[in-house]
Amino acid sequence: MLVAIGSDHGGFCLKEEIKKFLAEKGVACRDYGTHSTESVDYPDISLAVAQAVAAGECDRGIIVCGTGIGVCIAANKVKGIRAALCHDVYSAQMSREHNDANILTLGERVIGWGLARMIVDVWLKTEFAGGRHRQRVEKICALDKLL
Template identity: 50%
Template sequence: MTGQPNPNRIVLSSDHTAIPLRQAIAAHIAAQGWVVIDIGPRTPESTHYPEHGKAAARLVASGDCRFGIILCGTGQGIMMAANKVKGIRCGACADTFSARMIRQHNDANMLSIGARVVGEGLALDIVDAFLTAQFEGGRHATRVAMIGALEG
């Protein structure tokens, strides 16, 4: 990461399968006061999730955005692409407990959700759990540093 992340900016992106859910999440977090940078597609033509994951991850890694929320059908493929960007810790979550824990224990800076896995209500709860959780530091900071060291 090149600098301190912008404290109230979140980038959102997805492939074509997750446009409606991405837009619902964008409206939900904007209503909470977050500045939403939505870089995802607007039309349903097929797109490639690795490109969308990489683009969002670069905005988080650069510090332009504090967090990123990315979506594809399962949340897995786009998460894998995002995690290839140095400085990114992204987890795919289908429940609120995991979303809270990736922030508290792993200091995750990106969240991935599967639009074909969870419905809108649960997705919004997952986003809220992720955004309200705080990194606990302590023994977890050692482990996060170990993850970072794997980037080479």
């Protein structure tokens, strides 16, 4: 699995910790920035990560900002992306199992590193359940054609 990862300045420190965690788990990642705590515009980072996932260059993506909200909104503007903001383990599991989320967004100023680690771990391990959820995800994907 190859994970696209990115953050704005408000999520930089958590992004760096997540990169270390992914390396420990043997999960490869591609960093789309930012590379410091200097101010950047989060839509630019979200777009880069979302395009990499949508194009199939990366299997999934993780984006971090201060709250996780802005990067989630921006990523979901890209056709084929199902980004989920998760600040608890159950939501992370359900975002994968029921919604086949392909991008996880997190807020560095909202959750601590220990919780973020558990969320990322569950999100990476959880597979899409398919079944009755498949037709719902297909309807979500069909919305891309309306735009």
